[in-house]
Amino acid sequence: xxxxxxxxxxxxxxxxxxxxxxxxxxxxxxxxxxxxxxxxxxxxxxxxxxxxxxxxxxxxxxxxxxxxxxxxxxxxxxxxxxxxxxxxxxxxxxxxxxxxxxxxxxxxxxxxxxxxxxxxxxxxxxxxxxxxxxxxxxxxxxxxxxxxxxxxxxxxxxxxxxxxxxxxxxxxxxxxxxxxxxxxxxxxxxxxxxxxxxxxxxxxxxxxxxxxxxxxxxxxxxxxxxxxxxxxxxxxxxxxxxxxxxxxxxxxxxxxxxxxxxxxxxxxxxxxxxxxxxxxxxxxxxxxxxxxxxxxxxxxxxxxxxxxxxxxxxxxxxxxxxxxxxx
Amino acid sequence: xxxxxxxxxxxxxxxxxxxxxxxxxxxxxxxxxxxxxxxxxxxxxxxxxxxxxxxxxxxxxxxxxxxxxxxxxxxxxxxxxxxxxxxxxxxxxxxxxxxxxxxxxxxxxxxxxxxxxxxxxxxxxxxxxxxxxxxxxxxxxxxxxxxxxxxxxxxxxxxxxxxxxxxxxxxxxxxxxxxxxxxxxxxxxxxxxxxxxxxxxxxxxxxxxxxxxxxxxxxxxxxxxxxxxxxxxxxxxxxxxxxxxxxxxxxxxxxxxxxxxxxxxxxxxxxxxxxxxxxxxxxxxxxxxxxxxxxxxxxxxxxxxxxxxxxxxxxxxxxxxxxxxxxxxxxxxxxxxxxxxxxxxxxxxxxxxxxxxxxxxxxxxxxxxxxxxxxxxxxxxxxxxxxxxxxxxxxxxxxxxxxxxxxxxxxxxxxxxxxxxxxxxxxxxxxxxxxxxxxxxxxxxxxxxxxxxxxxxxxxx
Numbered sequence: 001x002x003x004x005x006x007x008x009x010x011x012x013x014x015x016x017x018x019x020x021x022x023x024x025x026x027x028x029x030x031x032x033x034x035x036x037x038x039x040x041x042x043x044x045x046x047x048x049x050x051x052x053x054x055x056x057x058x059x060x061x062x063x064x065x066x067x068x069x070x071x072x073x074x075x076x077x078x079x080x081x082x083x084x085x086x087x088x089x090x091x092x093x094x095x096x097x098x099x100x101x102x103x104x105x106x107x108x109x110x111x112x113x114x115x116x117x118x119x120x121x122x123x124x125x126x127x128x129x130x131x132x133x134x135x136x137x138x139x140x141x142x143x144x145x146x147x148x149x150x151x152x153x154x155x156x157x158x159x160x161x162x163x164x165x166x167x168x169x170x171x172x173x174x175x176x177x178x179x180x181x182x183x184x185x186x187x188x189x190x191x192x193x194x195x196x197x198x199x200x201x202x203x204x205x206x207x208x209x210x211x212x213x214x215x216x217x218x219x220x221x222x223x224x225x226x227x228x229x230x231x232x233x234x235x236x237x238x239x240x241x242x243x244x245x246x247x248x249x250x251x252x253x254x255x256x257x258x259x260x261x262x263x264x265x266x267x268x269x270x271x272x273x274x275x276x277x278x279x280x281x282x283x284x285x286x287x288x289x290x291x292x293x294x295x296x297x298x299x300x301x302x303x304x305x306x307x308x309x310x311x312x313x314x315x316x317x318x319x320x321x322x323x324x325x326x327x
Numbered sequence: 328x329x330x331x332x333x334x335x336x337x338x339x340x341x342x343x344x345x346x347x348x349x350x351x352x353x354x355x356x357x358x359x360x361x362x363x364x365x366x367x368x369x370x371x372x373x374x375x376x377x378x379x380x381x382x383x384x385x386x387x388x389x390x391x392x393x394x395x396x397x398x399x400x401x402x403x404x405x406x407x408x409x410x411x412x413x414x415x416x417x418x419x420x421x422x423x424x425x426x427x428x429x430x431x432x433x434x435x436x437x438x439x440x441x442x443x444x445x446x447x448x449x450x451x452x453x454x455x456x457x458x459x460x461x462x463x464x465x466x467x468x469x470x471x472x473x474x475x476x477x478x479x480x481x482x483x484x485x486x487x488x489x490x491x492x493x494x495x496x497x498x499x500x501x502x503x504x505x506x507x508x509x510x511x512x513x514x515x516x517x518x519x520x521x522x523x524x525x526x527x528x529x530x531x532x533x534x535x536x537x538x539x540x541x542x543x544x545x546x547x548x549x550x551x552x553x554x555x556x557x558x559x560x561x562x563x564x565x566x567x568x569x570x571x572x573x574x575x576x577x578x579x580x581x582x583x584x585x586x587x588x589x590x591x592x593x594x595x596x597x598x599x600x601x602x603x604x605x606x607x608x609x610x611x612x613x614x615x616x617x618x619x620x621x622x623x624x625x626x627x628x629x630x631x632x633x634x635x636x637x638x639x640x641x642x643x644x645x646x647x648x649x650x651x652x653x654x655x656x657x658x659x660x661x662x663x664x665x666x667x668x669x670x671x672x673x674x675x676x677x678x679x680x681x682x683x684x685x686x687x688x689x690x691x692x693x694x695x696x697x698x699x700x701x702x703x704x705x706x707x708x709x710x711x712x713x714x715x716x717x718x719x720x721x722x723x724x725x726x727x728x729x730x731x732x733x734x735x736x737x738x739x740x741x742x743x744x745x746x747x748x749x750x751x752x753x754x755x756x757x758x759x760x761x762x763x764x765x766x767x768x769x770x771x772x773x774x775x776x777x778x779x780x781x782x783x784x785x786x787x788x
Contacts, residue, residue, distance in 0.1 A: 099744050102754065103727060105762050161733070162740055210756075217755035289751065304734060307693045311655075321532070321575060323582035324540045 048260060053201050057234075057267060060193040060201070064233055067192040069119035071226050085127045087226045093136040094118065095224045095289065100140060100163050106148055108216050112196035113143035115223045117189060121179050131175075133165035138175035146190050195219055195229075198237035205241065205260060207248050215244040218286055225285040231278050234268045239278040378404060378417040381424070384431050395431065395438065398424050399446045402486075403453040408478035418482070425485035432492045439498040447493055448507040454486040456515045459522055462566075467523075477524040487530035494537040501541045508538060510548050517552050520569025532572040536579060550595070553577065557599050561606060570603075571612035574619055581622040588627050596623050596630065601637035609649055617656040624663055631668035634660065639679055647688040654683060654694045661704050669707050677715050681722040684739075689732040696738040699745060709749050716746055720757045 049057075077086040085093075094115055101111040118139040121127070127135055137159060144153050156169035165172070183189060199219055206212040219240050222228045228236065242261050249257040265275065303311070378401055387394045402425055406418050432438050439447075463475055477483060493499060516538075519531055539549055553573050560567045584592060600619055603609075609616070624631055638657065643649035657676070661669070683695035698704050708715050723746075727739045747754040 099747050102747060102758050103740065103743065105724075105758050161737070213755070213759045214752070217752065217759075220755075221751060303693050303697060303738075304689065306690055307651075307697065311697070321536050321579040323579050324536070325583040326580075326585040 049202070049204065049263075053204065054267070057198065057201050060197055061234060061268065063191060063193040067116060067120070067194070068233060069116070069123045071119055071123060072230060074122070074226055079129050083128055085122055085129055085132045089129050089132050090119070090122060090226050091224055093132040094226075096133065096163070097136040097140055098220055098224055100137065100159075101220070103162060104144075104154055106144055106152065106154075108196055108220065109147045109194075110140065110143040111220055112194040112223070113146060113189070113192060114140040115229070116192045116194050117142055117179060117183065119226070119229065120183060124182055130166070133163060134167055134172060134175050135179070137163040137165045138172055138179055141172065141176055142179060142189065193233055195223070195233040195236040195240075198234045199241060202237065202241045202264075205245055205257075211244055211248050215240050218244070218282070221286050221289050222282045224289055228278075228281050228285050231281070232268075235270060235274065235278050236282070238264055238268060238270065239275055239282055242275065243279060243282075377414070378420040378424075380420050384427055391435075392438075392440065392443065395428075396443060396446050398428055399443075399450045402428070402450050405453060406479065406482070408481075422481055422485065425482060425489060429485055429489045429492055432489065432496060436498060439493065439496055439500070441503055444504055444507055448504075448512070451486055451490050452512070452515070454483060455490075455519060459519070462523065474525055475523040477522065477527055480524065480526065483527065484530070487527070487534065490534055491530070491537065494534065494541065499541070505542055505544060508542065508545075510545065513538065513545055513549055514552060517549075517556060520556075520572060521567055523568055528569050528572045531569070532575055536576050539576065539580065550580075550591075554595060554599055557603060561599075561602050565607060570606075570608075571615050574612055574615035578615060578618045578622060581619055581626070584626055586626060588623075592623075593627075593630065596620070597633060597637065601634065601641065604638060604641050604653070609652060613652045613656070617652075617659055620656065621659050621663060624660060628665050628668055631660070631664055632671050635672040635676055639675055642679060647686070647691050650683060650686070650688075650691045651694045654691070654698075658698055658701060658704065661698070661707065662701065664707070666707060666710065670711060673707075673711055673715060674718065677718045681719050684719070685722045685726060687731070689735055692726070692730070692732070692735045693738065696735065696742060699738075699742045705745065712746065712750050713753060716750065716753055717757060720746070720754075721761060724758070724761055 071087075071090070074085070074087040074090055077084050079086040079089055097114060097118075098111060101114070114136070118136050121135060121139070141154060141156065141159060156172050160167060160169050160172050180189075196216070196219060199215060203212050206215065219236065222236065222240070238261070241264075245257050245261070246254075265272065381394065381398055381401060384391060384394055384398070402421055404417075404421065406414050406421065408418075464472060467474070513535075516531065516535060520528060522528055522531070535549070539546055553576075556567060556573065557570070560570060581592075600616065600623075603616055620634060624634060635657075638653060638660075642653060657680075680695055680698070684692055686692045686695075699708075719742075723739050723743055727736055727743065730736055730739070
């Protein structure tokens with residue numbers, strides 16, 4: 001029954017995406033086709049939202065406050081003295097989780113749910129820094145089990161190894177049980193209204209799959225900052241959608257795009273100032289996170305004995321004879 | 328040739344040829360038990376070999392030079408070391424004499440007079456110039472087998488030592504010696520580099536290095552003859568023991584090349600050094616060869632493209648140990664590569680690296696992935712990640728799911744993570760495109776299966 005519900009939910013979200021842009025579903029087009037679609041961007045009229053999409057947005061707005069974690073207290077914690085996760089450690093863990101998500105390449109809903117679950121747990125339970133990585137990984141495992149078919153679930157043994165969260169597969173599964181127990185009295189995990197869910201409802205406005213995927217990528221990057229995720233999910237989604245839609249819009253349909261965005265602002269009861277403020281916050285975080293030098297401590301280079309032996313024989317030691325000048 | 332060298336006591340070779348079930352280790356063990364580890368390369372008609380002890384040089388008050396020459400002449404008598412019990416006393420006299428000559432020429436000034444040069448060279452030539460015996464073990468493996476040592480080494484080592492001391496003496500005059508150390512002498516010296524005794528090759532290397540340094544008139548000839556040896560090795564025999572030592576000498580020569588490089592030297596790089604990478608026995612001299620190549624590139628960076636494309640052309644397809652060596656050399660080349668040169672060859676180079684990373688031989692994959700531990704190489708990759716990442720990404724992504732070796736998977740994880748951190752936008756695009764492709768493939772497979780089922784169903788009907 002649960003399995004069928006999950007499939008039904010996935011089908012619903014896919015169906016909403018398919019309307020008006022049936023060929024633009026997540027997996028339907030290859031990158032080449034998507035690029036061709038991209039070339040056409042700015043020329044086609046953006047679709048307006050259907051009544052069904054608006055109804056779903058209203059439904060998400062109603063659920064939004066129940067699932068959005070209040071993480072502002074993280075900025076007041078000093079992890080060194082208090083031995084608790086603070087904003088910086090949370091951000092680092094979620095950034096690493098994002099890589100794990102890209103590594104497994106599961107649906108974007110998995111990452112969105114995992115961040116939501118991890119943040120809600122951190123709000124409810126004071127987490128020690130050493131457990132944050134394990135918590136984020138377990139949250140991802142829970143999200144994957146919610147969203148994906150069983151054949152695509154990450155194997156705990158490999159997940160622990162890839163995530164470098166410490167502990168064993170058993171520890172990860174125990175953390176999963178702890179999270180489920182602690183969040184049991186809250187609303188159902190699957191019903192969370194994350195920023196991604198709002199963005200998915202706006203997919204039909206995007207001119208191509210590629211453009212929508214870029215927006216999703218930027219949303220995932222912005223979720224890596226708790227300072228950005230503090231804003232309402234609908235605001236985050238709209239700020240990102242606005243940026244990408246305006247970038248893709250040509251002069252011919254700019255007005256149409258502005259009109260749709262204005263309608264959405266009214267629906268979400270937002271002012272343009274608050275939207276601009278969020279936009280600026282997102283841009284700052286995204287530009288910082290999209291290109292950064294890899295942290296050396298995380299890159300573990302363990303090679304086999306034979307390779308190590310061959311690395312110890314550089315050719316520079318091959319000649320002990322003095323150079324002979326030609327002239 | 329002695330009976331032991333000519334054939335095995337137990338009739339080994341004939342038996343080996345007819346018995347197909349004896350494995351390689353048994354064959355080697357039987358050959359080792361039967362063969363002697365020392366060969367003698369002297370076969371001369373029996374000449375008078377009894378020596379009379381001459382007085383020590385330090386005791387000669389006058390006519391020290393005359394005594395010196397007599398001792399040199401005495402040392403021209405060559406002994407047969409294949410028989411350990413023959414001429415023991417005379418051999419010892421000669422050994423002591425040679426030792427004395429080494430000391431004498433080192434500490435005494437004014438020894439090297441015009442008249443002594445021909446005697447010195449004659450003594451050296453008598454002892455070292457000989458026809459080397461054929462190899463006992465054509466399948467010689469340097470990591471498993473012991474080399475065949477020269478039986479007359481107790482004398483030869485002093486002869487070589489003496490030769491070196493003469494060459495390095497402050498009194499040595501190349502203008503006089505050049506009458507005796509001429510092209511014919513050098514040619515015979517070069518042939519000795521095929522000796523199986525590594526000690527002898529080591530001495531020869533130093534001797535030839537000194538001769539090259541001091542005799543400017545012989546340099547072009549020496550380079551030409553080394554070229555001939557290498558070309559014969561590459562295209563005809565694939566058998567020569569002294570390639571490593573000759574390359575070591577060439578390394579010091581290349582190091583001293585004047586700029587701009589002469590066309591002759593560039594041609595040597597392209598026609599000789601690069602094809603040398605093809606040899607089956609590359610492992611025996613690869614370190615020296617890589618050093619030569621890197622030295623060339625440090626002299627003239629514009630040769631980079633030619634070198635890299637040359638290596639890619641000869642890239643090993645089936646021998647994994649060779650591929651590991653090539654990867655090591657490529658990393659050393661990249662370490663000295665200028666960014667401008669890197670941009671010219673990065674596409675074909677990283678296409679090959681993508682294949683190496685995908686190798687199911689874990690050492691090859693590991694060595695290729697270890698490039699990302701090199702700070703300069705990762706900097707070059709970072710500056711060009713928009714071009715390189717799309718080339719590497721499909722291989723890395725596939726390996727992370729399919730490779731059997733967990734160390735490789737962990738290393739790929741490291742590299743993918745650094746990719747994402749360098750350019751997460753591009754990384755996202757690539758993961759999305761990969762996912763779309765994979766889903767298309769799965770859909771195609773499913774459609775194919777459905778069609779086959781329909782055919783089966785029709786057939787059953």
